[in-house]
Amino acid sequence: MLLEIIACTPEEAAAAEAGGADRIEWIADPGVGGVTPDLSRAAEMRRAVKVPIRVMVRPRGGGFVYSEDEREQMRRDIRRILAAGGLDVVTGVLTPQGTVDESALAGLLNAGPGLAFTFHRAFDEAVDLRRALDTLSVYPQVTDVLTSGGAPGAPEGAAVLAELLRRSAGRPPRILAGAGLTADNLRPFLDATGADRIHIGSAARFGGDPSAPIDPERVRTIRRILEASAGQV
Structure with missing residues (x-):
């Protein structure tokens, strides 16, 4: 079981690790679903935790769907991440037709040779999730796909997620289930899907408030649910 927690600061990353996070997703501005954080803090973030950071x-x-100027900014940011060392990437690009933008994606991957990539919830806006997963499977650097199964939240997308998990079994990218998962709905979700990689945002924070700091005890509770589920497999 992998538990990834969203963090915006080194302090949040440390709190998530203290609660049992296996990996950190470092973002800014969670209110819009996350944007590139202040990369000048990369060394500080890396010092804050021992677990991997994307x-x-x-x-x-x-x-x-991005303009060429935006794509160039993304490539520059990935080159900075590569130069910082000890970090990987979360990103996603689509065509106006709702397919994976393979040309743009190849440029991003080439900007970070050797880095691991998560294709984020841009995936959920693709017109055909199965086709999108098959497309991403040809890129070895894309190790994870963060998805709610195309639904507003992962619990509502459980049936599609279960199908995507079956489709991806034994080959990358791995399905990272996220959006709307909490300590209350996680166990039935795991039972319904067989998911073994979980992404948590607001549920890791005090009161479940997306603007509140990370609560290590909430992370521990989620960690215990994952371990209990894994123990029954």
Whole structure:
């Protein structure tokens, strides 16, 4: 079981690790779903935790169809992440037709040779999730796909997520289930889908408030649910 927690600061990352996070997704501006954070803090973030960190590369909120200027900014940011060392990437790009933008994606991957990539919830806006997963499977650097199964939240997308998990079994990218998961709905979700990689945002924070700091005890509760589920497999 992998537990990834969203963090915006080194302090939040440390709190998430203290609660049992296996990996951090470092973002800014969670209110718009996350954008590229202040990369000048990369060394500080890396010192804050021992677990892996994946850095959001997204120049703005809104959709996932980008201009060439925006794509160049994303490539520059990935080169900075590569130079910083010890970090990987979270990003996603679509065509106006709602397919994975393979040309743009190849440029991003080439900007960070050797880095691991998560294709984020841009995936959920693709017109055909199964086709999108098959497309991403040809890129070895894309190790994870963060998805709610195309639904507003992962619990509502459980049936599609279960199908995507079956489709991806034994080959990358791995499905990272996220959006709307909490300590209350996690166990039935795991039972319904068989998911073994979980992404948590607001549920890791005091009171479940997206603007509140990370509560290590909430992370521990989620960690215990994952371990209990894994123990029954």
